[in-house]
Amino acid sequence: MKIFLVILCIIAILIFLLYMDYQLGKRAQQKRIDRKNHPFRYTDFHIYSDGTELFPALFQAVKEAKSHVHILFYTIKTDSISNEFLHLLKTKAHEGVEVRLILDWLGSINIRKRIRRKLKQAGVQFAFCQLPTFPFLFYSLQVRNHRKIAIIDGKIGFMGGFNIGKDYIHENFKLSPWRDYHLQLIGEGVDDLQREFLIDWLKASKINLLQNQVYFPAQTKGETRHQIIPTQGVYLEELLCNLIKNSKRSLLIATPYFIPSKRVTEELLRALHRNVSLTILIPNKADHMLVKEAAFPYLRKLLKDGASVYQYMNGFFHGKLINTDNEIMIVGSSNFDRRSIFLNHELNCCIYDPVFIAKMNKITTMDLEQAKELSLEDLKRIHLWSMVKEWLARLFAPFL
Template sequence: MVIRIMIAVILLAILFAIALYIDYILGRKSHLKSVRRATPSSSESNMTIFADGPSLFTELFAELKQAKSHIHVLFYIVKDDGIGQDFLTILKEKASEGVEVRLLLDWAGSLPIILNKKLKKDLKSHGIELAFANSPTFPFLFYNVQARNHRKISVIDGKFGYIGGFNVGGEYINLDPKLSPWRDYHLKLSGEGAIDLQKVFLSDWKKAAKIDLLHDVSYFPHAEKGMIKHRIIPTDAAFLEEHYSQLIKDASQTIDIGTPYFIPGKKLLNNLLSAIGRGVKVTILIPYTSDHILVKEASYPYLRKLIQAGAEVYEYKYGFYHAKTMIVDNVAVIGTANFDKRSFFLNYEINCYIYDESFHAQLNEIYKKDVSKATLISLQDITGFRPIRKGKELAARSLSLFL
C-alpha cells in the first residue's frame, strides 16, 4: 500500500512538472510573438551615479518633494517598512497637493503591499494612482507568474529620471545586518534621458493600468541636451542576451562585470571564453554573501570554466554587492539587469548604455574600489568533491532559469 502511494505521488509530481514545462514553453512562444525590439536613438543627459542607498534616497526624496506637475515611479520592490512608509508618505503628500502621482509596482516583488487592502485604500484615498505590473493571467499562468517587471524607474516632472539597482526597503539603506552595507549603482539623469525613461514608464503603465498617456505632450517637456551620450534600452524578456553578446564580441581590451547573480548561460559563457582567448582581460565581481537560495551554486559551473581560462573572479566581502554593471572597453552599462538567465529570458529590464570617457573613468574608479574590497577566487576554492555543494549545484542547474 505504501509503495503504491509513493508511486502515485511520484507520478503526480512528474505530471505536474510536465504541465509546468508545457505552460512555460507555450507561454514563452506566445510572448515572443508580441514582443518588439527596442531601437532607441542616442540621447544626451547630465548624469550622476550613486553607489550607496542613503545618498541616493536623500537625493531622490528631495526631488520628489520639489515635484510640481507629476511623479511617475516604478519599482520591483517597495516594502512596508520604515523607509517604505517615508517614501509612500511623500507620495501621499504630493498627491494631496495636486501633483499627479502614479505608482507602478511589480505584482510578485511587492506582493505584501498588494495583499494590504488598508494600505492600498489609503494610497488611493490620497489621490495616488496605483497599478501592478505583470499580474498573473491565464492561459499560461506559470509563465506569467515567472515574468517579472524588474525595472526601477522614477520620473519627476519629466525633467529628472532615476534608473538602477536600488529598490525601496530597509536593506537598501543598510538596515539588514546580514546584508550591510548594501552596495549598488543607480543613476540620476536630467535632460533627454528623463524623457526616455518617461516613455518606458508610460508604456508599462499602459499595459498595467490600461490607460494610454504616451501621446499626452504635458508629460514630455522640452529637454535640453546634457553632457553625456547614452542610450536607454528596455528589454521585455528578450534581446538582452543579444545586446550583451555583441558587446562582448566587440571587446578588444577589458570586460568588467558586476552582478549579484552570475548565471550567463551557454552563449554568453562561450562569448566570454572567446574574448579571453583573444587576449581580453575579463574581471567578474560577485557577492560573497548570498541573498537568494542556490544562486551561488548555479554560478559555479560557469565560474570554473572562466577561471580556468584566465578570468579573474572576485567575491565582495564588505557587505552585499547588488550592482548591475558591465564595462566593455569604453562602453559602460548600468541598469536593472542581472547577468543571469532570469534577466535575459524572463524579466522586464532596463539598462543605460553610456558612451562617455569621463563617465567611464568615474565608474571604473568605483568598480575598482569595490574590487579592492573583494577576495580573488581560485579554482581550488570552488572545486573538489563536497557532497552538499554538489547536491545544491545539481538542484541549481535544473532551476537556474527561475533563480
C-alpha cells in the same frame, strides 16, 4: 506500492504540464515583443552607489515636484523607510501633484490591500504590473517587471539597481552594507524613461498617456552620450553577446547573480581565447537560496581559461554593470543571469562617454579593492552541502 506509483505519475504529469506552460508561454511572449531601442541621447548623469545618498536625493526631488511624479519599482518593502516614501507620495497627491505608482505584483506582494486603499484615497494612482494570467499561469508568474524608474516633472529621472526599503540603507544585519549602482538623469534621456514608464502604465492600468505632451517638456542637451535600452525577456542575450564579441582588450562584469546563458558563456570563453582580460565581480554573501552555488559551474569554466573572479566582502554587492574596453558601459536593472536575459522586463543605459566611464571606474576600482580573488582551487574544495546545493541550482537555474 500502487499508491506510490500513482503519486509518481501525478508528480510527473504536473512537471510536464508546468514545462509545457513555461515553453508555450515563452514562445507566445517572444512573438508579442517588438524590438525597441531609443535614439542616442545626451544627458547629464550622477551615479549613486550608496542608498544613504540616493534616497535623500530621490525623496527631495519628489518633495519639490510641481506637476507629476511617476514611480516604478520591483520592490517596495513594508518598513520605516518605505512608509516614509509612500507617505511622501500621498502628501504630494494631496497637494494636487499627479502621482502614479507601479509595483511588480510578486516583488511587492507585501503591499497589502489596506496600504493600496490608503494610497488611492490620498489620490495616488496605483497599479500592479505583471499579474499572473491565463492561459500560461506558471510562465506569467516567472515574468517580473524588474525595472526601477522615477521621473519627476518630466525633468529629473532615476534608474538603476536600488529598490525602496531599509535593506538598501544598511539596516539589514545579514546583508549590510548594501552596495549598488543607480543613475540620476537630467536632459534628453529623461524623455525615454518617461516613455518606458507610460508604456508600463498603459499595460498595468489600461490608460494611455503617451500622447500627452505635458509629460514630455523641452529638455536640455547634456554632456554624456548614451542610449536607453528596454528588454522584455527578448534581445538582452543578443545585446550581451554583441558586446562580448566586439570586445578587444577588457571586460568587467559586476553583478549580484552570475548565471549566464549557454550562448553568453560561449562568447565569454571566446573572448578569453582572444586574450581579452575578463574580470567578474560578484558578492560573497547571497541574498537568495542557491544563487551563489548556481554560478559555480560557469565560474570554473571561465577561471580555467584565465578569467579573474572577485567576491565582494564588505557587505552585499547588488550593482549591475558591464564595461567593454573602457569604451562602452552598461548600468541598469538587469542581472547577468538567465532570469534577466529570458524572463524579466529590464531597463539599461548604454553609456559611451569616456569622462563618465572614468568616473565609474573609480567606483568599481574601490569595490574590487573590497573584494577577495576567487581561484579555481577554491571552487574545487567546496564541501558536501555546497555540492548538493550546486546540483539543485542546476535544476532551477532558469528561475533563480
